[in-house]
Amino acid sequence: MAFTKLVTGNLIKTEQNMNLHEYQGYQLLSRYNVKTADGGMAATPEDAVAIAAGLKEKSDSEIFVVKAQIHAGGRGKGGGVKVARSVDEVGELAGKILGMQLVTPQTGPEGKKVNRVFVARNVFYKGDSEPREFYMSVLLDRDTGKHVMIYSPDGGMDIEEVAQKSPERIFREIIDPAAGFQPFQSRRIAFNLGLSGNAYKDMLKFAPALYTAFKGSDAQLFEINPVLKTSDDQIMAIDCKVVIDDNALYRHPEIEAMRDLTEEDATETEAGKYNLNFVKLDGNVGCMVNGAGLAMATMDLIKLSGGEPANFLDVGGTASAETVEAGFRIILKDPAVKAILINIFGGIVRCDRVANGVVEACRAYGELPVPVIVRLQGTNAEEARDIINNSSLKVYSASSFADAARMVKEVLT
Amino acid sequence: MSVLLNKHSRVIIQGFTGSEGTFHATQMIEYGTKVVGGVTPGKGGQKHLGLPVFNSVSDAVKETAADVSVIFVPPPFAADAIMEAADAGIKLIVAITEGIPVSDMVMVKEYLSSRTARLVGPNCPGVITPGEAKVGIMPGFIHRKGSVGIISRSGTLTYEAVDQVTRLGLGQSTCIGIGGDPIVGTTTLDAVKLMMADADTEAIIVIGEIGGNMEAEAAHWIRDHGKKPVVGFIAGQTAPKGRRMGHAGAIIGGKGDTAAAKMEIMRSCGIHVVESPADIGKTVASLLKKQK
Numbered sequence: 001m002a003f004t005k006l007v008t009g010n011l012i013k014t015e016q017n018m019n020l021h022e023y024q025g026y027q028l029l030s031r032y033n034v035k036t037a038d039g040g041m042a043a044t045p046e047d048a049v050a051i052a053a054g055l056k057e058k059s060d061s062e063i064f065v066v067k068a069q070i071h072a073g074g075r076g077k078g079g080g081v082k083v084a085r086s087v088d089e090v091g092e093l094a095g096k097i098l099g100m101q102l103v104t105p106q107t108g109p110e111g112k113k114v115n116r117v118f119v120a121r122n123v124f125y126k127g128d129s130e131p132r133e134f135y136m137s138v139l140l141d142r143d144t145g146k147h148v149m150i151y152s153p154d155g156g157m158d159i160e161e162v163a164q165k166s167p168e169r170i171f172r173e174i175i176d177p178a179a180g181f182q183p184f185q186s187r188r189i190a191f192n193l194g195l196s197g198n199a200y201k202d203m204l205k206f207a208p209a210l211y212t213a214f215k216g217s218d219a220q221l222f223e224i225n226p227v228l229k230t231s232d233d234q235i236m237a238i239d240c241k242v243v244i245d246d247n248a249l250y251r252h253p254e255i256e257a258m259r260d261l262t263e264e265d266a267t268e269t270e271a272g273k274y275n276l277n278f279v280k281l282d283g284n285v286g287c288m289v290n291g292a293g294l295a296m297a298t299m300d301l302i303k304l305s306g307g308e309p310a311n312f313l314d315v316g317g318t319a320s321a322e323t324v325e326a327g328f329r330i331i332l333k334d335p336a337v338k339a340i341l342i343n344i345f346g347g348i349v350r351c352d353r354v355a356n357g358v359v360e361a362c363r364a365y366g367e368l369p370v371p372v373i374v375r376l377q378g379t380n381a382e383e384a385r386d387i388i389n390n391s392s393l394k395v396y397s398a399s400s401f402a403d404a405a406r407m408v409k410e411v412l413t
Numbered sequence: 414m415s416v417l418l419n420k421h422s423r424v425i426i427q428g429f430t431g432s433e434g435t436f437h438a439t440q441m442i443e444y445g446t447k448v449v450g451g452v453t454p455g456k457g458g459q460k461h462l463g464l465p466v467f468n469s470v471s472d473a474v475k476e477t478a479a480d481v482s483v484i485f486v487p488p489p490f491a492a493d494a495i496m497e498a499a500d501a502g503i504k505l506i507v508a509i510t511e512g513i514p515v516s517d518m519v520m521v522k523e524y525l526s527s528r529t530a531r532l533v534g535p536n537c538p539g540v541i542t543p544g545e546a547k548v549g550i551m552p553g554f555i556h557r558k559g560s561v562g563i564i565s566r567s568g569t570l571t572y573e574a575v576d577q578v579t580r581l582g583l584g585q586s587t588c589i590g591i592g593g594d595p596i597v598g599t600t601t602l603d604a605v606k607l608m609m610a611d612a613d614t615e616a617i618i619v620i621g622e623i624g625g626n627m628e629a630e631a632a633h634w635i636r637d638h639g640k641k642p643v644v645g646f647i648a649g650q651t652a653p654k655g656r657r658m659g660h661a662g663a664i665i666g667g668k669g670d671t672a673a674a675k676m677e678i679m680r681s682c683g684i685h686v687v688e689s690p691a692d693i694g695k696t697v698a699s700l701l702k703k704q705k
Contacts, residue, residue: 017657140515142625142662145522145596160667177523218516247488247661248514277659281651292593292659293567293622296648297690300672303651304689312652314659345569345576347552348436377576379552401573401691 017220018244021069023118024258025222025240032213034206035236039120041069048094048119052087055121062086063122066093068114071263073241074104080114083122090119115262123238127231134193135159136207137223138214147175149185149211153193155226181211198233206235217255218248267330274326275316283308285408286331286340286370288324290315290349298343301401305408310337319344319354325361332369339371339411341404346378355384359391371396371411375404416562416587416607416614417505417533418481420545425473425503426451427494428485430461437485437509437550438462444553446546449477470501483539483548484508491535492517499530506598507548508535515661518596525598532598536660538568538590549590551575559584561697562608564601565620566593566627566660570648570690574618577694583701586614593622593660601631609640615704616642616697619684621675623649624664629678636682642700645684646693647672 020028023041030036038055042048052064064087068080075081080102084090094117103111124131133155141148152170154162163170171192173185183204190203206227214222221243228238249256261269271278277292281299285307289295292314299309311331315323324342331337344354358374375398376384388397396411398404424441428434429451439462442448450465450473457468467473470482482503486494491510498506513535525532533540539549543556555572557579565571571590578585589604591597601619608614621628628647635643649658649665650672657664665671676686687696 140519140595142595145519147516147519177519215516218514220515245515247512248516250489251514279653279656279658281653283651289569291567291569292663293565293570293620293648294573296622296652296658296663297567297570297573297646299652300648300650300688301690309651312656312658345572347555347569347572348550378555378572401577402689405689405691 017246018249018259019071020242020244020258021116021260022067022240023069025242028217028242029213029237029240032209032216034209034213035234037120037123037236037238039118041116041118042094043116045091045095045098048117049087049091051119052090056087059121061122061125064090065120065122066090066097067118067120068097068102069116069118070102070112070114072104072106072112074106075102078102078104123228123230123236125231129231129233131231132229133226135225136210136227137221138211139221141174144174146177149173149175151189159225175211181208195229199229199235202233202235218245218252219243220245267333271330274323276323276327277314278330279312281309281311283310284336284338286310286337288313288315288327288340288342290319290344294343294345298341301405302341302408305405307408307412310334319349319357321357321360324357325364328361328365337370339373339408341408342372342374343404344376346376346381350379351376351384352380352387355387359387359393362393362395368394373398373404373407373411415542415545416611417589418540418542418546418548418587420447422481422546423447423449423477423479424481424483424548425449425477425479426483426485427470427498429453429466430456431485434485441547444547446548449479470497470503474501474503479503481505481548484510486510488512492521495521495532496524499525499528503530506530506532507539508532509537509539509550511536515595518594522596533589534592534598536594537592538571540587540589542587543585555579557584560586560613560615562586562611562614562617563588564604564608564617565590566622567620567648570620573690574620574693578697581694581698583698586611593662595625595662601627602634605631605635614641616701618693618697619643619645621647622663623652623658623672624662624670626669628675632679632682632684635684639683643684644693644697644700645679645686646690647675
């Protein structure tokens, strides 16, 4: 039960923190001596062929896997992972996958454009024993405030499903922040996964190295699904999802350099330039708020007033004319927006300054195509309302949260 | 009586001479908080805002008998600043800093587990006991001395709740902004326990948000041990799964993290949950009226 809660509560797609591609994850893992699938990244079919030819020389195998590199899971289901049976076929498949708009259960219906593939040597070769797939991840356990390694003998599947159906098959090792990852924990992992012989020994290296990689990269998540035990008893990562803690990137310029802006939402990136924290949603009322909690509460209020929030937008501590104008531009890119609610609680930031900013921004923007409701409360709120009311702009001024809700309802009907 | 803070609290500021530290120290002093000095390594011996600057927290404690520290140190140095304060014997550490790496906070939490200091935050507005002391960045003037205790993970949403309570002619005993990060020093439950034990607090407002387990944990304790009416609100009913809503801690992972799930648990534990953030103040007002 506790496992279920832990797993489903934590395995998350964190889009505002920095995601890495699979091949970049392998680069990090290799740096910490975590064994990974042998292969390389290619941006053209020619490069893919060259990588396959090199792999063939090393292993004398003509079976390869070509995997699309995008920031979304479920790539196999969308046709982004293919097996090639010759070096030439690697080129053909790479040609098909590169440039395709890959749709997976995590990308949304529009899919994501594939700019790179990873070409790997086949690791499911025949040998003395059957290959087996496990699940392993490292992340923060919020309940204890410690890092936890979660693992299961049921690899290669959706781990949330495993957690629901057979929670007894999910294990975890809490890592002591002072003592670090201990050898007895590696042994317990290896035993729980039913390993013996060389595979057991390999896991005693793999598990602590995985934790060191997680810690050394200041990651929020390292998820290896699956970890493979090969038919000749080696343990290796053959997939890799890595999320880095944005707040720690200042001490990892080499990881920051891995950021792939083509994978990030262009509007959200633009908003970031103005220090606006923006998340696009599918609604009809845009909002601009100072503070994340108040922004969420404002979205909730929009919903309770009969609208649907079109976005989350936290303008932070300063709401100047420039940021408000940028906010207008970003929100109004969405033609579904029928109204905008600005909700600022002036504490340190003075409402009259914000009001002037709003008026200036409205004028700079030109004719605003939708009604704007402004609710300013806190420091100098009354002066602010006068500024808005005397501006001769098509802007409605609300004083309380409840007032703002009523006005949203009015402009929508 | 009050929670965590009163007019006798002796407060120092870490990151005293920086722009944030200077601005908010001024505001705190104007509010009447007994600020006794500050710390900026390398500037020890100087005066700032008419108060002594020290090189270390232990120097400051030795010279001023400070028992509260508020931290405005930038994220890369904030974890160190918190541990320094704990080491120096500070009893209440309020960390305002936003953006501390999570792995730093894992170490801080471990460090504090064997020490007596209480941490509030990080990434929080601070703590205020109206009429006595303000340690943080909240606007003082919206508060009024009274009997409602407020606990919140958010900054401006807390101000909103405070403002609603004040406008209804009520006031606050103490407001604790516990912070929006995945690891915080004082949890919702910790804060609820303090308020339940405080003679000046007659009703409690708990403002939570999506992500994590803190509100559910507090709700279960309230069901079994609560003696005062509690009003609850969870921000993020309309937040989508898997997207971080500003705060590092505000993200829906599984089913238990959603606003709906949290509100349901709180309701089932006897908490008066409001759907609309506009109803926080009037709900607590009606509960207090019923009591009398």
